Amino acid sequence: MSSHSPPVFPLELERDIFEEAAIRWSEIIPSLLLVSHRVYEWIEKIKYRTVTPRGEFSTCTFATLRRAIQSNLKTPAFFRTHVRHLYVGSPTGDGSEVQExxxxxxxxxxxxxxxxxxxxxxxxxxxTLRPQRLWGYFDSLLAAKDLCQPMFTVVTHLLLFVGRTDIADWLSFLATFPCLTHLTIVGAEHTLVSHILASFKRLEVLVKHSSISDEELDNVDDRYVTINFHDIVEQWVIGARGGNDSWARAERFIAKKRRGEMQPDWRHWIEDADGI
Structure with a gap:
């Protein structure tokens, strides 16, 4: 090889570099798609991996995904395989777009x-879905939980926005999640928290979204942590990508608490000094 020849990366290494760049800096995906045919093949699969309403913190917008599906330029297997994380906002209309x-x-x-x-x-x-992580307002599913139960079969991480306060309904709903280990509740009263902790011993983590370090829950279970997060889309994307989301932070807090590293030992909220 001539001393003036440009360096040649192994194809596997080159692919790793481009894919890592697309995952870390999704805003450059349109430019990466123009590099070469082989790079286009690698990056297009990543383009549709994480979808949010307007493309926040993600690789694709909801509208872009819908146009791609309607174009019929890809086989059904393409989207079934490569769309891994989907955030549906507040659609209008009869839901036909979301259904599609x-x-x-x-x-x-x-x-x-x-x-x-x-x-x-x-x-x-x-x-028809089998997600492992599920977030949402599910008041309207309480009466239809039997129809949607197949979707709950492998869910391990669930975030609920609690609008209704009927404890029996929510306990019955949560009982349809056989693999549930991590639960976050937003907007729930402390009474519901207490009933969930008492009823579901298999839960490893129960996070209550709260902006204050309240002390209203007496004799609290060490699986319980209160956390405040500001941007729900960002928090969801962090978790979808395996990052340090509220559940990961809660796990670390619980582990430190069980080792006797939290003071006072009854505290159930995370403070900046905890380094979590």
């Missing part, structure tokens, strides 16, 4: 469904 996307992206691993009134027409599409 859910049917096309049945391989979703994490789903955020921030929709206060889920139309009945969307329920069959939801029942």
């Amino acid at each position: 996307i859910l049917f096309a992206c049945a391989g979703i691993q994490s789903l955020s469904f921030i929709w206060t009134n889920i139309p009945p027409s969307v329920l069959p599409a939801l029942s």
